[in-house]
Amino acid sequence: MPIWNPKAEKMSRSELEQLQLERLQATVNRAYRNVPFYHRQFQQMGVAPEDVQSLADVTKLPFTTKEDLRDGYPYEMFAVPLREIVRIHSSSGATTKPIVVGYTKSDLKNWAGLVARVLSAAGVTKDDVVQIAFDYGLFTGGFGMHYGAERLGASVIPVSAGNIERQIQIMQDFRSTVLVGTPSYALYLIEVLDRMGVSPAGMRLRVGLFGGEPMSEKTRATIESGLGIVATDNYGLSAVMGPGIAGECELKDGLHINEDHFLVEVIDPETLKLLPEGESGELVITTLTKEGLPMIRYRTRDVTSLTYVPCKCGRTIARMAPVRKRTDDMIIVRGVNVYPSEIEALLYDIEHVEPHYQIVLDREGGLDILTLKVELSSTMISDQMQKLVGLEETITRRVHAAIGLTPRVKLVETKTLQSVGRANRVVDNREN
Amino acid sequence: MLKLQSVVTYYGRILALRGISLHVDSGEIVAIVGPNGAGKTTALNTISGVIPARTGHVIFDGEDVTGKPTEWLVERGLIQVPEGRMLFGEMTVYENLILGAYRRSRAAKKAELVGDLEKVYELFPILKQRTGQSAGTLSGGEQQMLAIGRALMGRPKMLLLDEPTMGLAPLVVKEILKVITELRKTEGTTVLVVEQNAKAALSIAKRAYVMETGRVVMEGSAAELSKNPEIQRAYLGKGYRQIMD
Numbered sequence: 016m017p018i019w020n021p022k023a024e025k026m027s028r029s030e031l032e033q034l035q036l037e038r039l040q041a042t043v044n045r046a047y048r049n050v051p052f053y054h055r056q057f058q059q060m061g062v063a064p065e066d067v068q069s070l071a072d073v074t075k076l077p078f079t080t081k082e083d084l085r086d087g088y089p090y091e092m093f094a095v096p097l098r099e100i101v102r103i104h105s106s107s108g109a110t111t112k113p114i115v116v117g118y119t120k121s122d123l124k125n126w127a128g129l130v131a132r133v134l135s136a137a138g139v140t141k142d143d144v145v146q147i148a149f150d151y152g153l154f155t156g157g158f159g160m161h162y163g164a165e166r167l168g169a170s171v172i173p174v175s176a177g178n179i180e181r182q183i184q185i186m187q188d189f190r191s192t193v194l195v196g197t198p199s200y201a202l203y204l205i206e207v208l209d210r211m212g213v214s215p216a217g218m219r220l221r222v223g224l225f226g227g228e229p230m231s232e233k234t235r236a237t238i239e240s241g242l243g244i245v246a247t248d249n250y251g252l253s254a255v256m257g258p259g260i261a262g263e264c265e266l267k268d269g270l271h272i273n274e275d276h277f278l279v280e281v282i283d284p285e286t287l288k289l290l291p292e293g294e295s296g297e298l299v300i301t302t303l304t305k306e307g308l309p310m311i312r313y314r315t316r317d318v319t320s321l322t323y324v325p326c327k328c329g330r331t332i333a334r335m336a337p338v339r340k341r342t343d344d345m346i347i348v349r350g351v352n353v354y355p356s357e358i359e360a361l362l363y364d365i366e367h368v369e370p371h372y373q374i375v376l377d378r379e380g381g382l383d384i385l386t387l388k389v390e391l392s393s394t395m396i397s398d399q400m401q402k403l404v405g406l407e408e409t410i411t412r413r414v415h416a417a418i419g420l421t422p423r424v425k426l427v428e429t430k431t432l433q434s435v436g437r438a439n440r441v442v443d444n445r446e447n
Numbered sequence: 448m449l450k451l452q453s454v455v456t457y458y459g460r461i462l463a464l465r466g467i468s469l470h471v472d473s474g475e476i477v478a479i480v481g482p483n484g485a486g487k488t489t490a491l492n493t494i495s496g497v498i499p500a501r502t503g504h505v506i507f508d509g510e511d512v513t514g515k516p517t518e519w520l521v522e523r524g525l526i527q528v529p530e531g532r533m534l535f536g537e538m539t540v541y542e543n544l545i546l547g548a549y550r551r552s553r554a555a556k557k558a559e560l561v562g563d564l565e566k567v568y569e570l571f572p573i574l575k576q577r578t579g580q581s582a583g584t585l586s587g588g589e590q591q592m593l594a595i596g597r598a599l600m601g602r603p604k605m606l607l608l609d610e611p612t613m614g615l616a617p618l619v620v621k622e623i624l625k626v627i628t629e630l631r632k633t634e635g636t637t638v639l640v641v642e643q644n645a646k647a648a649l650s651i652a653k654r655a656y657v658m659e660t661g662r663v664v665m666e667g668s669a670a671e672l673s674k675n676p677e678i679q680r681a682y683l684g685k686g687y688r689q690i691m692d
Contacts, residue, residue, distance in 0.1 A: 033450055037468040037656075037666055040453070044662045064662065065466045068453035068503070099676050121671055304667075306675075 019135035019167070020128065023275045024330045028323070031331070035278055036070055038303035043067050043076070046309045049094040052087060053077075053311060073278060073301060074289055078312045084114040084254055093117050093308055100307050105153040106253050106352070116155070116253050117307040123162070125304055126256055129273050130163020133262030136271060136328075137224050137247040139193050141168030144219075146186060148196035149227070150176050150350075155257030156227055160195045163259060169193070176200060176350070179207050186218055194223045197350040198230040198238065198246075199383055205241035206381030215243045224249050226258055228347040229339045233446065248337045252317075255300045255310055261335055266327055269334030276304050279333065280312070281321055284342040295320045297342050298335065316342045346441055348376060349383045353418050355440050358387065361413050367395040367406060371432040378445040387414060387422040390432040448473045448605055448637050449494065449525075454503035456486075456493045463489040465661040466503060471605070476631055476638040478652035478669065480645040480682055485658040487641040488530050491607045494639070495527040496520050508604070521550050524604030528611065530641075532594040536583030540574050543582050543593055547600030560600075567596040570626060588619035595626065606630070608640040612647050620644070624651050645682035649673040657682075 018024050026034070043064045046053040056077040057063065066075055084092060093100060100117040118126065139145065145164040151157035151173055164171045174185055176196065182204065185191065194201065201223060208215060220242055226249045230238075238246045249262035250270050260277055261270040272279055278301040281290045290296040298315045302308075317338040325331045346353050355374055362370040371390040376383060389410060395402070407424045414422045449471040456464040464486050471477045479487045492498045494505055496517040505513045507525055517527075534543055544567060548560050568575035571592040577585060582593055591611055598606055608627070612620040628651050630636045642648035649655055649669040657665040657678065665672065672678050 033452070033468070033470050036452060037470070037663065040466065040468055041663050041666055044664045048664070065455070068466055095677070119676075121667075121675060124671070 017135055017140065018328075018330065019132040023273075024132065024271070024332055026275065026331060028331060031274060032070060034275055035303060038275075039070065039073060039278055039301065040064070040067055042301070042303055042305075042309050043311065045094055045306075046311055050092060050309070052083060052092055070278070073280065073312065076301075076311050078287070078299065078314050079310055080314050081114060081254065081316075085112045087115075088112045089115040090117070095119055095307055102158075104155045104158070104253060104257070113153075114254055116257075119306045122256075122305055122307050125276065126159060126259055127162040127166040129256070129259035129276060130159055131166040132271075132273060133249050133259050134160075134163055134167050134169070134193075134224065136262050136264040136330075137249070138222050138245065138265050139164070139167060139169060139224075143192045143222070144170045144172065144190055145193040145195060146172045146174055146182075146189070146191040148174055148176050148182060148194060148200055155251070155253045159251065159257035159259060160224070164193075164195075179203065183208065183211070183213065186220065187213075190219045192219050192221050194220055194242070194244070196223075196225065197227040198225045198234050199228060199349060199378075199381075201225060201238045201242065201246070202234065202378070203381030205238070208241075210380075215241065218243075220244050223247065224262070226251060227350045230337065231339065250317075250335070250338060252315055255302060255313055255315070256305065260300070263337075264326060264328040264330065268326060269322060269336060271326065271330050272321075272333050272335055274332045276302070278303055279321060279335070281319065282314075284316075292323055293320055295336070298338070316345065318342060344441070346374070346376065346443070348385050348418075348420055351419055353385070353420070357417055358414060361417055362389060362410075365406075365409060365413065367392050367402075368410070368426075369429070369433075371435065372440065373432055373435055374441045376441070376443045376445050383445060385420055385422045386425060388425045388427050388432060391426055391429050393429050395429075448508060449639065450504070450506040451490075451494065452504040452506070454490070454493055454505065455501045456489055456498055457501050458489070458498070463661055464493065464500075467656075467658070467661070467663050468503075469656050469663065469666070471637055471639050473637055474631065474635050475654065476627065476640065476652045478645075478648035478655040479639070479641045479658055480643070480648050480655055480672075480678075481658035482681070483643065484660070486661040487643075487658055488609055489661075490658070491527060491609050491639070491641055495525060495607055497527075518550060521601055524602065525607070526598045526601045526603035526605070527607040528594045528598045528609060530609040530613070532590050534582040534590055534593055534597070537581060539579050539581060540585070540593055541578045543597050544574070544600055547597035548602075551601060563600055563602065567599050570599070570629070571596055587615050588622065591615060591619075591623055592626070595623075599630075603636060605637040605639065608638060610642060610644075611640065612642060612644050620647055627651055645678065646673075 047064045060077050062075050099119050101120050102118040105113045105115050147160050149156035223244045223246045230248050235246050247263040251258035251260045261272040263270050280299040281296040282299050284297040298317045298319050300313050302310045318340045319335045319338050321333050323333050344355050359370050369390040369392050373388040375386040410424045451469045453466040455466050493500050499514050611623055652669040655669045655672050656663050
C-alpha cells in the first residue's frame, strides 16, 4: 500500500505535535495581523496570539462559522493581497450569499499534494486512469481531485458530473480504472448500467473515491458489488480547502486526517467544550499552512469522532469516523447542500402560500428526488387551475434559482402542514 | 536535535520574543530570516543560554535545557558563532582557534586538538597562512572564517550562526555559504543560521522560519519560501514592479 508522503503520514506524534504547534502559532500570527475579522474576534475575546503557547491553547481561540465567511463576502477573510490569490472557488447558494475561498500558489501546491495522499491511500497509482465525475467549476471537488490525481501522475479524465450515457461511454472506451464522485452518483450509475444491460465486469474500474455526501456502509456495499470496485470514503469542505482533508486507506478503518496541515478538534455543539478522543461531536478544523484563507477553529457542523491510535496501515495521523450526520438541518440532495431554512425564506416572498412546507426526499432510478409540499394560503382561491399551475411554476423556478435543483412541487390545502413540527420538515425516504 | 516551544524572552522590560516555536532536525540546515529587530539574534542567544527564556522550553538532544548556562551547552556540542564574530582582536589566529577548544581542553587529548586544528586549516587555508597574525588585522571574510573555525574547535553537534554574511562582499559571502554547506555534508553538522540576507540563507537552508517583531509568521521549505511573493518583496529585494510584470 503505497503511502504518498511517508515522512508526513508516519511521523511520530511528538514530531507531529511540534510541527503543529509551530504552524498553529505562525497561522494565528498571520491571521491576527492580516485578517480584520480575526483581529476583531481576538480583541473581543481578550485573546492575543501569544496566548497560544501549546496545542491545547487552541481552545482559547474564537470559532469561525459559515456565517462569518458569508459576512466576509467576497474577499474580507483573505489574509493576503488579492494579487497573490491565484484561484478563487465558491460554494453554491443564491438566496443566501455564497462563501468565497481563495488560494495562493503555495496553497494550490499543498492542496494537490494532500489530495495525492488521499488518492494514494485509496490505492490509486500513477498507472491508473482516473475519471472525475465531480462538477468542474466553482465547486472545489472537481479541480481539487483533478490536480491531486495529476500530481500523482495518473491519467486524469475531467468528465464532470451529468450526462450519464457519456460518462459510461468514456468509462468503457477510455478504460477508466478509478471513479471519483458522490456516492449517489455511483448509485445512479449502477441503475443506468443495469437499465442499459451493461455489465460492470466488462469495465476496468477497480477503485472509487466518494465524497461530498455521507456514504453508509450499506451504500458502500451496494456500490462495491454494483461496480465491482473498492469504494473508499474521503472528506473535505470548501471553507477549509476542499477535498484532501481526510481519506480512507485500503483498510477502510477511519479516514486519515492530514494533521500536519489541519488541526482537528471534536466539540460538543451545545456547550462548545472539547470532547475527548473517541467521543462523537462536531468537527472543528484549524488550517495550519493555508496562506490565502487561513481558518481558525472552523465549525464544520459535521458529526464525527477521532482516534489517535496508529492505523494498521502504518500511518500515524489521526483518523475520523465517516461523517453520517450534521449538527444543523442541512441535507444533501444530488451532491448539493440544501438548507431547508433557505427554502422557507423564499416561501415568505411568494404570494398565496404559507411558509409551511415539508421536504420529502426519495430516490428513483438512482437519482435523488426532492418533493416540496407547500401549503396554500386561505387567500388563494383554489378552483382556479391556471393560478395554481402558475404558482407551482413560480415556486419551482425560485427554488431552482436558490439551490440549483428542480423540485417537484405539491401544493396542499390550507392548514394541512401547520402542525408539522421542525423535526418533521424533512422526510428522507432514501436508503442511505 | 533542537526544539523550541513557545519561547518568551525579555531584554529587561522589553519583550523580544513573543513565544516562538521551531525545530531543527539532525543534519539539517535551517534558517531564520526576517528584518532588523525581529528577534532573530535574541532567538539564538536564548538557545545558547546567553539570555534566559522567561517562559517556554528549549530542548536539545531530547533534553530540556531551558535556562542551562552557555558553557554547559558548549560542552554538549551546541556552539554559537555570534553576530559580529566577537573575536579576540589582539590575539593571533592560532590563539583564537585554540580558545575555541577551551571547554574540551582538559578532557581532550592533545593529539585530538592538533587534529582538529589541522582540519580547520584545511577548511580555511587562509587561516593557516595568517596563523600568527592578530585577528583584528584580518579582512571581514577572514574574520568570519576564523569565527567559524573557532566554533569548530569545540567539535559542535550543532552550530548557531548569527548573521555570518553580514558586511561581507558578495564573493566572500559565496565562499562562506559554501563552507557551511560543506560542513553539513562532510561532518554532518546541524546548522541553525540567522540572516538578514534572506537570499543567502534560503540558498543553503532546507527549511526556514520567517520572524517579525518577536514572532514566527511563516515557516516552510526554503525552496517554497523563496518563491513566496511576500518573501520576495520584503526580503529578496524583488521590487513591486517586478512582481507585477
